[in-house]
Amino acid sequence: MITWEIIVQLLITGLANGLIIALIALGYTMVYGIVELINFAHGDVMMLGCFLALTVVGALGGEAATPWLAIAVMLLLVPPFCAVLNWLIDRQVYRPLRAAPKLTVLVSAIGVSFVCVNLGMFWGGLPMEVFGGGTQAASAKSFPELLGYHNLLGDDAVVQLTYKEVMVAVITVPLMIVLTWFVSRTRLGTAMRAVAQNPTAAQLMGIDTNRVVGVTFLIGGALAGVAAVTAAMYTGSISFQMGYRNGLDAFTAAVLGGIGNLPGAVLGGLLIGLVRAVMEGWVSNGGQWSNTVVFGVLILVLVFRPTGILGARVREKV
C-alpha cells in the first residue's frame, strides 16, 4: 500500500543518494565537456578518497572521534587529495594523448581505473584498527558511525530523517551553488566554457587551454573528494570496488541530464537516486534489479535522446 509516509521516505533517501551521485556526475560532465573523455578513473579517485577518509577517522580514534571535528578534518584533507590525484592523472596520462584518437585515451583511462582499484585494495590492507588490522584487505570496510541514527522528526515518527541526510544536503547543495557561480561568473569559469565550446578558438583568444583543462580536473577531483566523505558517512561502508559502481551511476546521471551540462548532471543524479530508492524501498525484490533498470534507462536515453534531458550540445565532428 502506498502511503504518504512511504513516498516522503523514498524522497528523502533518494534525494540524499542522488545528491552524492550528482557530485560525482559533475566531475564527469565537466571533464567530458572540455576534453570529450569519459574519465573512467573518476569513480576510483572517489573510492581512494573514501579510503583516505577512513584512514583519517581511524587516526582520530574511529568510532570515538568527535563527529564535527572528524568531518571538518576529512573535508579539509580528502578533497585536496582527490583534486591533486585527478590533476596528476590528467597531467601524466591523458595530456600526452590529447591529439590521439578518442578511444586511445578511453582505454588508458580504463588502465588508470585498474591501477586505482588495485591501490585501493592494498590500502585496505593497512595495519590499522579501522581496516580490520590489515587482514582481509579485499573485504568491504565499515565506516565508523559518526552521526548516529537519531530521528530528528521525533522518536515515534514513521518517516526517518537523521543527521546523515541533513549532512549530505548541508555539504552538497552549497557546493553546487558555488560551482554554478564559479562557472558562470568568474573569468576562469568563462574560460572553461570557452574551451568546452571550441578549444582552438579559445586558444586563439589567448586562453591557456592546458591550464584550463588542469583546473577542470582539479575541480572535478575536489567534488569527487567531497562526494567520498559524504558517501562514506552516509552509506557507512566502503570497498575498493565501489568506484566502478559509483562511477557508472554518476556517468549514467551525466548522460541522462545531457553530458557537458552542469544542471543536467545534478538533475540526472537526483533521478538516478530516486529510481534506486524506489526500486530498493518499494518494489518487492526490486533491489536486485535496480542495476538493470538504471542501465536500461541509460541505453534508452542514448538511443532516443543522446543529448540527454537538458543537453543541447550536438557535436558531430568529421
Added chain:
Amino acid sequence: MATRGDILASGWRWLALAVVVALPAIDLVLPENARFASLVPSIMAFAIIGLGLNIISGFTGLLNLGAAAFMAIGVYTFSILTCPIYPFQIGFFPGLVAAALAGGAAGLLLSLPTMRLRGDYVAIVTLGFGEIVQDVLKNLDAVTKGTQGLNPIAVPALPGVTFGVDNYVPWYYLYLVLLIATVWLCHNLRHSRLGRSWVAVREDELAARAMGLSTPRVKLVAFAIGSALCAVGGALFASLRGTSIEPSYYDFQQSVIILCIVIVGGMGNITGVLLGALIMVGFNNIVLTKLTESLVRNGITGDNVLASPGNWKFLLYGLALILMMRWRPEGLLPAKEVQAELHHNDPPRPQGAA
C-alpha cells in the same frame, strides 16, 4: 608486394605453429614444476573469444566493453542445454552451435540500438549491457543456480577419444583444431567484401557511407559474428572447466581483460590477437599460478596482501594499458592501416633505417 618483414613474419608463423603442435611432447622434457602445456587449452579458448571481439573492435572499430557478457551468454546457453539437471542434454557439438546462435542473436539485439551511435557511446551501451546480463544471470538463480554455477556440463565427445580431467592432450588438439578453424574463418572474412567494409567503417564512417555502404548493416553483421565467436569461446572455456562458474565471473574486469587481448596484440591483426591471448591469459594462468606456487613452496603465504602475486594483477594490467596507449597504441603486432593512422604525425624515419 611482400616486404622482408612479411616473409620473416610468415616464417615465424610456421615455426610458432610447429612449436604449438609439438608442445605436449616438449612439455614432457621439462621439469615437473615448469610444465605448463595443460594450461594452454584455456588460452586457446580465450584466443577464440579475442578473435570474436577483434571483429567488433579491431576490424570494425566499435569499442565493446561488454565482451564478457557475450562470453557468459555462450557459457550459460551451453550449460543449460548440456547439464544433466535439465532434460535437454544435447551434447557438446550441438551445444557449441546453440551457443553460437544465442551469442549471435544477442549481438544482433544489442547492435540494433547501437547502430547509429558513434565512438564512446557504443562503449557505454555495451558496458551497460554487460551489467544487465550479469544482473539477469544472478537474479534468475532458479535457472542458473547463482554462485554454485551449473555443473557438470558436456565434455567433447569424439569416437575413440576420452576427454577427462586427468588427460589434457585430447582437449589440447581439439581446441587447437577449432582455433585454427576460427583463424581461417576470420582471415577469410577480413579479406572478403564484408571484411573490407568493416575496415572502411573503422577508418572513416562518413566516407564509407558516401561510398554507398549501408554502415548500420555492416556494423550489425560485425556484432553478430563477433558475439557468436565470443559465445563459442566461452562455451569451450566452460566445458574445459566443467562448470559455468558463476555470473559475477563475467564482469567488467573480465571484459577489459578480453579487450586487452585484442589491444596488446594489435587491434585488427589476427596474429596479434593470438599473441595477446598468449600474453594476457598466459600471464594470468601460467606465470601468476607458477609464481604463487613457488612462493607457497618457499613458505611465503598470502597473509600479507602484498605477498600474493595475484593481488598485483590489476595494477599490472592497468599499467600495461596505460604504457601501451602511450608508446605503442597499435599493439605489438599491429594491422598496417592502424599503425599508419596512429603514427602519421611522427617525423619521417630516415631512409634505410627500417
